[in-house]
Amino acid sequence: MEFDWDPADLEHRTDVRAFLDETLPDDWEEMSAHGPGSDAQAAFSKTFCGKLAERGWLTQHWPEAFGGKDASPWRHCVLGEEMWAVGEPRGAQYMNVNWIGPAIMKYGSEAQKAFHLPLISSGQVLWCQGFSEPGAGSDLAALRTRALRVGDEYVINGQKIWTSYVQSAEYVILLVRTDPESKGRHGISVLLVPMDRPGIEVREIPSVVGDRYFHEVFFTDVHVPTDVLLGPENQGWDVVNYALQYERVGAARYARAALTLDRLAELARERGLLDDPIVVDKLGEARGLVEAARALTYRVIDLRAKGSPPTADSQLARVASTRVDTAVGALALEILGPEALEYGSFADANFRMAMTAGVAVGASEMQLNLIASRFLELPRE
Ligand SMILES: Cc1cc2nc3c(=O)[nH]c(=O)nc-3n(C[C@H](O)[C@H](O)[C@H](O)COP(=O)(O)OP(=O)(O)OC[C@H]3O[C@@H](n4cnc5c(N)ncnc54)[C@H](O)[C@@H]3O)c2cc1C
Numbered sequence: 001m002e003f004d005w006d007p008a009d010l011e012h013r014t015d016v017r018a019f020l021d022e023t024l025p026d027d028w029e030e031m032s033a034h035g036p037g038s039d040a041q042a043a044f045s046k047t048f049c050g051k052l053a054e055r056g057w058l059t060q061h062w063p064e065a066f067g068g069k070d071a072s073p074w075r076h077c078v079l080g081e082e083m084w085a086v087g088e089p090r091g092a093q094y095m096n097v098n099w100i101g102p103a104i105m106k107y108g109s110e111a112q113k114a115f116h117l118p119l120i121s122s123g124q125v126l127w128c129q130g131f132s133e134p135g136a137g138s139d140l141a142a143l144r145t146r147a148l149r150v151g152d153e154y155v156i157n158g159q160k161i162w163t164s165y166v167q168s169a170e171y172v173i174l175l176v177r178t179d180p181e182s183k184g185r186h187g188i189s190v191l192l193v194p195m196d197r198p199g200i201e202v203r204e205i206p207s208v209v210g211d212r213y214f215h216e217v218f219f220t221d222v223h224v225p226t227d228v229l230l231g232p233e234n235q236g237w238d239v240v241n242y243a244l245q246y247e248r249v250g251a252a253r254y255a256r257a258a259l260t261l262d263r264l265a266e267l268a269r270e271r272g273l274l275d276d277p278i279v280v281d282k283l284g285e286a287r288g289l290v291e292a293a294r295a296l297t298y299r300v301i302d303l304r305a306k307g308s309p310p311t312a313d314s315q316l317a318r319v320a321s322t323r324v325d326t327a328v329g330a331l332a333l334e335i336l337g338p339e340a341l342e343y344g345s346f347a348d349a350n351f352r353m354a355m356t357a358g359v360a361v362g363a364s365e366m367q368l369n370l371i372a373s374r375f376l377e378l379p380r381e
Contacts, residue, residue: 032087035210042168045091049123059121067121084252092165099246107231128169147176156222189236245310253321254293293320312375322357329354
């Protein structure tokens, strides 16, 4: 593994920082504290991503044929780190560029590619992810939402839960059972469903994580044409696995944690807490975790840059990243006390994210199960 950055990537980092300085509004930190699901941030993300697209940065890692610049995964990693460090102004659109777009590139029909990819690469569309259901979270293959083929349409009935960003989303990447007789991973398909279809009802689940973060989505006799199918019918499990490999290292959580930690260290210094060797020790330990998560993520990007197939390293990187969030959140509480929970403060935003970090995109225990079976080849008992 080569540890030196390409000078052009370093220059890109400088350019992105300058762009953020001039583009983020003065009230960005406050807007960011409400979370990417808030109305203000959802609207802002379209303006912001439009500007990123104008510069050719939003989907620079995509092939030129699909509106990208064939930039290396490292260049995209630099962009992701800088975005995540300031609170992810791309909002929900980080999903579009990281894994929904690539899944459409790999599995989409020519018509799907021609329609969806330009919308994503110009930063003008919001997607949400309809995977989890009551009773089908960690055990995603237990999902029960059905899409039955009737002529040249699917008719969808069922319920999704914990869906983020849904209230402003124009499309949902939806996991459904298309073979009513099937069980487990078989008979599942992925549909690209417009959210304005009659029969889709969204209910918010209030939470401490942020405004409009979680929702239930109900589908009652929702009719869609069969050409919304992504990839082969009944083989959606492969599509999802492909997409999730990208999702797991998509969010550069360690970059945000590093910044939070720097601010914590500065506050500890101002308050004379650095005289306490235990505080210094804990700050050092947390920094070690940040750097470990960064190195594990870089390993995944290195493999990707070399065109190697995905490995369990993405699960390792994900677990390490979520542990960093939790460690930094706990340390903030220890150093700042109740101040760390003051709504809108930098520590609070981190703390609220940390609470759910080990659950989203597959709980940490499930990632560890996968590491045990795929990486350590331990028996499944
Ligand atoms: C911030 C956030 C955003 C999310 N956004 C979305 C979204 O946009 N779209 C979407 O579809 N979903 C979303 N989710 C849902 C997420 O994917 C699920 O919460 C996750 O898969 C866990 O499922 P669950 O909540 O049903 O918990 P459960 O599966 O019930 O798990 C509960 C606990 O039991 C443990 N457990 C379960 N099975 C095992 C096992 N076999 N071995 C060991 N431990 C086990 C889990 O690790 C967990 O700690 C989001 C979740 C969060 C926290």
